[in-house]
Amino acid sequence: MSEATHESKQRLLDAALTVIRAKGYSAARVDDICDAAGLTKGSFFHHFKNKEELAVAAAEYWACTTGKFFASAPYHDAADPLDRVLGYIDFRSAIIQGDLPDYTCLIGTMVQEQYDSNPAIREACERCIYGHAAEVAKDIDLAKARYVPDADWNAMDLAVHSQAVIQGAFIVAKARLSMGVALASVTHLRRYIEFLFSHPKGKA
Amino acid sequence: MSEATHESKQRLLDAALTVIRAKGYSAARVDDICDAAGLTKGSFFHHFKNKEELAVAAAEYWACTTGKFFASAPYHDAADPLDRVLGYIDFRSAIIQGDLPDYTCLIGTMVQEQYDSNPAIREACERCIYGHAAEVAKDIDLAKARYVPDADWNAMDLAVHSQAVIQGAFIVAKARLSMGVALASVTHLRRYIEFLFSHPKGKA
DNA sequence: TATAACATACCAACTGGTCGGTATGGTGAT
DNA sequence: ATCACCATACCGACCAGTTGGTATGTTATA
Incomplete structure (x- = not known):
């Protein structure tokens, strides 16, 4: 290029x-x-070539730019993997700022409408979400090994769940035109993760 | 009529x-x-009158039919409010069945695209989500009063968070074309609620 | 001058919405 | 009972505006 x-x-x-x-x-x-x-x-x-190709390129561009954005975020500096995981959550809270189109997710928006109509777009969205989740899962895995190695949940599942919570938070925020409700959900997510890491077996 | x-x-x-x-x-x-x-x-x-009016009517129809559907679900029979709350979550898991368009949410789909373009549709979606959350919040509130009256979270917030998790689960499921990942997120939600009700102060 | 990068003008297909008309059934006067 | 009258429900051809995409021309750059 x-x-x-x-x-x-x-x-x-x-x-x-x-x-x-x-x-x-x-x-x-x-x-x-x-x-x-x-x-x-x-x-x-x-x-x-056409609108669809733009959408796929936009998804890849999004994955690339947000990937770099998160990779350079300060939470990575923490020595403890659990601090990095919680730092990631806090960072996600911190970037919920400004107007809705500024902090909501391109991927969630596109896949919601196009999952059934446009396989190429859906696949690009899947790669983006799961690629990001896999990054987050690395620290979750390290933290799990250190603090709750026997817990009955796995890192990737929790990472994907975190993405789901964030996506859902955007939807509720759109319904209410309020970033406050999105922040509230991310706060619940943070507390859940704290719970998980303070209970060796992952049971309540 | x-x-x-x-x-x-x-x-x-x-x-x-x-x-x-x-x-x-x-x-x-x-x-x-x-x-x-x-x-x-x-x-x-x-x-x-036009397509928008259909969308608003569809949102109200959805709110009405799903409202009756949940109202008549068996989990309401439980005597303990916490059992009803967990029963609701389990019921939501149980109805994630069949093809994606069968279990995903009309409201989440519409508000995702139309929140900024079409105020009437957004408002109908907001009423639907928050109306349903308010119903769920009733049992959460009763359960909280009984088991963790001093916890530092409130019932409506948790009910809205639950809706967010479910909406987010649908998005991830659409990206992966798999209901399994949606179920996994709802399972995490269930465990979070169990945690909340086993810790008097809501702290990990 | 050859090629990539862009603008302008345009088209065929499609889309939401309109409109004239028809079928059906109810109502009240005769 | 029958007929005029009217409202509701529905059809499907049609229209005006829009849309993704193309064809052609122009400019910058190497």
Whole structure:
């Protein structure tokens, strides 16, 4: 990929994130995205074969940028793996800021509508969610081995559950137009994880 | 409303649930819904002013039918409020059956795309989610008063969190095309509630 | 001058919504 | 009983606007 290509393509991808997160994938028109990017259809279809390809590229772009974003977050500095896990949760709380389209998830929005209609988009979303969950699961696994090695739950399951809670929090926040309810759910998630790590067998 | 009116309108509403849950609101064409109902556009626009009005009616219909469905579920028979709360969670697990469009939530699907574009739909979704959460909160409140009256969380918050977990579970299930991951999240939710009710102060 | 990057104009297909018309059934006067 | 009158329910052809996508032309750059 040339660098020159990059800039306009990037702008289209960034525009896609904004528009799709606000309106959903189906309602997001190619022209909306072009307008948001300050470009035209000629440019759009020069860089992407069709709307679906843009969606897949947007999902991958999202996975890439959020991946770097989380990878560079300060919670990784903690020496204790459990502190990193809880730090991740706290970091997720901290980035719930501003307007809804700013903190909600492109992936959850797209997969909700397109899981049955568009396999390529669904698969890209699956890769993104599970890729991120696998990263989180690493620290969960280390923390589990250190503190509750015999607990009857596994790290990846808990990581995926965490993603589910966050996704669900966004939905409730959208219904209420309030980030407060999203934060409340993430707080419950944090407490659950604290519980899990203070009970050797994972039982109440 | 005459009974004759009812039947076709009902068929359109039922068709709307099916089509919207499978394709999302934007991608659900009026003709798709008419086809699914075995009726024509003439009938559709006789019963509903426009597509938005159908969506709002569908949300209310959903709230009504699921409301009755949960109200008549056997978990209400338990004498202990905590058993009813856990019974509700188990019931939610039990109804995760069949294909994805059969157990996922119309409300979550619609509000995800339309929260910013269509206030009437968002408000209908908010009423539905919070109305259901308020019902669940009643038993949570009773159980809390009995077992952990001093805990530092409140019933409605936990009820809304439960809805968030369930909504999030659907999203992850859609990404993976698997109801197993949805069940896993609901299982985590159950364990969290068990934890909360075995710790007087709500602390780990 | 060759090629990538973009703009402009355009099209065919589709979409929500309209409209004229029909079928059916109820009501009240004769 | 029958007929005029009217309302509701429904049909399906149609329309105007929109949409994803294409064709063609222009500009920048190497």
